[in-house]
Amino acid sequence: MQHICSSFLLTSAALLLCLSTVDAEALSDVFSPHDITRIRDLLLSTEPYGELSTPYHVLRGLQALGTSSSENKDGFKRNACAYALSHIDTSSDLQSLFYISSIAAELGSSCLPDVIKKKSHIQSVVSDALETEQTMEKLYYSTSISTNLGLDVNSESVLASILTALDDDETIQNTALAFLTASQLPDFDLTAIYELVEDVVAQADETPTTLYYDSLETTSNVITGIFAMATKTGEAPAITSVSSFCAAVLITSWVNF
Numbered sequence: 001m002q003h004i005c006s007s008f009l010l011t012s013a014a015l016l017l018c019l020s021t022v023d024a025e026a027l028s029d030v031f032s033p034h035d036i037t038r039i040r041d042l043l044l045s046t047e048p049y050g051e052l053s054t055p056y057h058v059l060r061g062l063q064a065l066g067t068s069s070s071e072n073k074d075g076f077k078r079n080a081c082a083y084a085l086s087h088i089d090t091s092s093d094l095q096s097l098f099y100i101s102s103i104a105a106e107l108g109s110s111c112l113p114d115v116i117k118k119k120s121h122i123q124s125v126v127s128d129a130l131e132t133e134q135t136m137e138k139l140y141y142s143t144s145i146s147t148n149l150g151l152d153v154n155s156e157s158v159l160a161s162i163l164t165a166l167d168d169d170e171t172i173q174n175t176a177l178a179f180l181t182a183s184q185l186p187d188f189d190l191t192a193i194y195e196l197v198e199d200v201v202a203q204a205d206e207t208p209t210t211l212y213y214d215s216l217e218t219t220s221n222v223i224t225g226i227f228a229m230a231t232k233t234g235e236a237p238a239i240t241s242v243s244s245f246c247a248a249v250l251i252t253s254w255v256n257f
Contacts, residue, residue, distance in 0.1 A: 013043070013057040016064035018220040021227045040065055044072050047079060052087060052099035055080035059106045081111035088118045094129045094141035097122055101148035116149055123151070136165040136174040140181045147184045155188040163192060173218050175200050179225025183232040194229055197238045201226070 016039070031039070043058045043065075059080060062073065084103040091097050101122070104115040115122075126142045139161055146153045162178050175196055182193040200222060223239065230237040 013061035013064070015216060015220060016061050018223045020064040020066070021224045036065055040073070044076050047076070049080075049083055052084065052091075052096055052103075055083060056099040056102055059103060063106065077107055077110070081107050081114075084111070085114055088115065088121065092125055094126065094138055094145070097125055097145055098141040101145045105148035112149075119149055119151065122149065134161045134165060136162070136169065136177045136181075139165060140177040143181045143184050153185060155185040158182075158185060159188060159190070159192070166196075172200060172203060172222065176218060176221035176225045179229045180221065183225070183228035190229065190233055194233050194235065197226055197229060201238050 028036075040062065043061045046054050046058055049055055055076075058076065062076075080103055084100045087096065088100055091100060101115060104112045122145060126145060129138055130142055139158060143153060143158055145151075159182065162181060166174060166178055178193055178196070182190050204219075204222075226239055227237055229235075
């Protein structure tokens with residue numbers, strides 16, 4: 001089971017989130033209660049973690065599943081928080097702090113206050129990272145960290161940096177990260193970013209029921225990013241009929257593993 005989880009974790013969490021983003025009721029329409037229990041148990045079997053990304057992706061998957069509380073799930077949450085807290089002082093890169101802050105934000109009051117106590121260290125790492133080069137990935141991580149911890153975000157500065165980063169490297173993955181980053185900015189005109197949505201959709205390998213990019217993670221980021229932007233701007237989502245795609249790929253991946 002451990003081997004299956006380590007191979008399957010990112011795909012399952014990304015696609016579950018993708019499916020639940022498109023249609024909150026789609027999971028129960030596609031999966032039986034037994035299926036959901038199996039996927040939940042698969043995600044919960046990942047301890048010991050080995051790396052910070054593991055509890056992060058598991059929590060995303062559990063959130064998407066919407067499973068009811070259980071002793072195993074509650075125990076996983078306690079252990080995930082303890083694991084995240086144990087890595088704060090030794091984490092000197094944005095990705096690690098992104099995982100830590102995201103885990104804490106997902107767990108809420110049972111974990112977040114203890115992470116916020118370390119905000120001086122976290123802010124120092126973020127500042128140092130952005131002084132050298134502001135790539136789209138760094139902007140996504142740093143904005144997410146600030147949002148997760150309730151820290152102030154300079155929307156005007158972040159938006160300008162997003163546009164500059166996209167001018168330097170406008171890949172599908174970077175544009176998806178731009179959507180996910182911009183959707184976190186409070187009370188700001190995001191027209192310049194939202195205008196990129198149609199271009200991204202046009203670049204997909206698309207049929208009436210399938211929207212796919214170069215990887216499952218990128219596809220999930222694009223879909224969740226587009227829906228996040230639609231929610232933020234109040235515009236209708238630019239993509240439809242992707243629930244069946246997400247479910248089909250998830251089921252296929254699950255069977256193959």
